[in-house]
Amino acid sequence: MxxxxxxxxxxxxxxxxxxxxxxxxxxxxxxxxxxxxxxxxxxxxxxxxxxxxxxxxxxxxxxxxxxxxxxxxxxxSSAEFEDLFYKFNPEGPKSMKELNGFEEFQSN
Known part of the structure; x- marks a missing residue:
């Protein structure tokens, strides 16, 4: 689409x-x-x-x-949503993991 x-x-x-x-x-x-x-x-x-x-x-x-x-x-689709998310938030999180806070738990 x-x-x-x-x-x-x-x-x-x-x-x-x-x-x-x-x-x-x-x-x-x-x-x-x-x-x-x-x-x-x-x-x-x-x-x-x-x-x-x-x-x-x-x-x-x-x-x-x-x-x-x-x-x-x-x-x-999820991929289309991610494309739109990054398009409208260029200075925002660099990945969906960062958005959801998963990277914080993995670094500890």
């Missing part, structure tokens, strides 16, 4: 956790743990999902539809 060019900040991404309820060909219908309904577009990051899969992804949300507006979620 090509990363959407209108992402101006990491706040444009949302982390969601869901259970896939139905495979509809080019997308999945899913439900969050608080009852939210999601439409998850199939792409390289989500192609391995199947019914009853429990997953969490950073997604790009977009409104689709002419008469009936639906919010559609485009999942991004």
């Amino acid at each position: 090509e990363i959407n060019t209108d992402i101006k900040d990491l706040r444009d991404l949302t982390l969601i956790r869901f259970i896939v309820k139905k495979d509809c060909g080019t997308y999945f219908k899913a439900r969050g743990y608080s009852g939210e309904k999601y439409i998850i577009i199939k792409n390289d990051a989500s192609k391995h999902l199947k019914e009853a899969s429990d997953a969490s992804y950073h997604v790009i949300k977009e409104e689709k539809g002419v008469l009936i507006k639906r919010q559609v979620c485009y999942p991004i």
